[in-house]
Amino acid sequence: MKPLTLRRLLVQCLTLVVVLFLVVVIALKFGAVPVSLYALGRDLLSVLFGQTSQISSDYGLIIVNIRLPRILLGMIVGASLSVAGTSFQALLRNPLADPYVLGVSSGASLGAILALIVEPHLSVSPLFAALLTPLGAFLGAAATITAVYFLGRREGQIDSTTLLLAGVITGSFLSAIILFLMSTLSGSLRGLSFWMMGELSTPLQKSVYWFLGVGFFVAAGAIYTTASDLNLLLSGEKEAMHLGVDVPRVRLVVYIAASFLTGLAVSVSGAVGYVGLIVPHVMRFIFGSDHRTLLPTAAIGGAIAVIMADTLARTVVAPTEVPVGAVTAVIGAPLFIYLLRRRLA
């Protein structure tokens, strides 16, 4: 018997943080302007440990103003989607659940687009206007997961196949509406591939990064308070209740927080798919299925995965860029099929 200890949890997370750092350094290196890996690593470490306040070399501007913001964005998007995926998998008792597969990302996209359409007609302060898109995305995500949850039930019970089908169909329905809106309306709605596949190339204001960071930690923190409850929910809601879990409360907290995380990610990056599916599975394989470990490791792993996918997206057919969601889908969709077949066997 080796129950989880705080020490083991910290060691596991720290290991992943080191991997994350290495991936960030490598991602910073790649791009149109060549940068030495060694110099980059040395400069970053000296900034991290407060020895200098800025990267003083000639490539500093590109790193700080162009590549680093994009990587930060990728970290938040990846972490949010992974935590959301992990939560949906536990609550719906479905190892194939993921914000994208369940159509929740499409719902968030639609919500964000509607917010962008409505925004010019509202006379609100610029600060509130900036929050309107994530709010719309959150509401879209929350409405979609609620709809899919009820569509996925059969005889009062969640049926995993029905649920997945309901999610996929809802997603394609919402995508059709997005396509319809995009082709009839023009203006500052960003590109179609942004909402359908996801991109990290949109520049954002500095305050938005703060909002994303704080939003992520609040929502992921709320989900983490239910980590032990989620462990018990894996055996079913009734059993969890008999073991002392306040099921309705946990369900409410986690659905709202996971929808918020999906909305957060989608409002700034569009619908990047399969991250919430692949990353929790990999982390479960390495660290086991205890949510006290799984949630933080999935968050860090999600950051790693999206940065790696985006680096590929930027470099694989350079100078052209592929949407990052295309890279995650090319890797994620076959894995989904593999997991589905293995489960049926």
Added chain:
Amino acid sequence: MSSGSALARNSFDPARAGSDARLSVEQVSYAYSANPTQAPLFTLEATSFQAKPGEIVAILGPNASGKSTLLNLIAGALAPLSGRILLDGFVTHSLTPKTRAQRIAVVQQESRLLFPARAWEFVLQGRHAHGRSLRFESEDDVLIAKNALAQVGAAELSDRWMDQISGGEKQRVILARALAQQPLLLLLDEPTLHLDIAAQVGLLDALRRLAAENRYTVVVVTHELNLAAEYADQVVLMQRGRCLRVGPPANIYQRELLEQVFQTPLTVEMGASGRPRVTVLSAT
């Protein structure tokens, strides 16, 4: 929530405190309907019985007789339409899920896992209600879980994966998880359903020993006439949502009554131990 149930929550019944009953089911009824405007699909008529610490009660009856509904009412998972269920003077339905899990352990027919877990991880789940929502298991928790596995004779299964052990072994680990909750009341829903004869007897022997040692009150739902006769101190005989009789097996096991309830010809003879034995006869 009505003021009536708020009152009931704090009602420690002084009359009950004097009696030695731990579990007291008082005129409990229930109705289930899919739609409030329609006639109920299923009803449970007023049912009453009491059980002392260390006692095993069998809820016996054919399918759809209301056994599992009664068990869910006792567990506090359902609210009765009328009447009340008291565990040491507290209304079970009004307890919070956490407090309820500290006092009542439920063993379901089967326990499915989404992702593989080792037996010890599974047993530690029983300690969930005894800690804060986010924390790491203490040494006490580990000791209690180890003890629980040992008590059901499954210490050697500790490091095995739950999906790689036999049905009988799994049922023991599930029972160990219930013991790890350190409950006052142990509820089991058809615990022997998927077990072979040896595993059935093994489980029920363990249950009888544990009830005596730890002073649990045990309520078992079953349709196995002979297992109920052999192990129960009291039998609650159910048919189509009605509680027909309550009493020791020797008083309940009458041929005409059982034939009528179970819809099959049978014979009842008294065993040497004073416990009845039932032989089901072929209808042809």
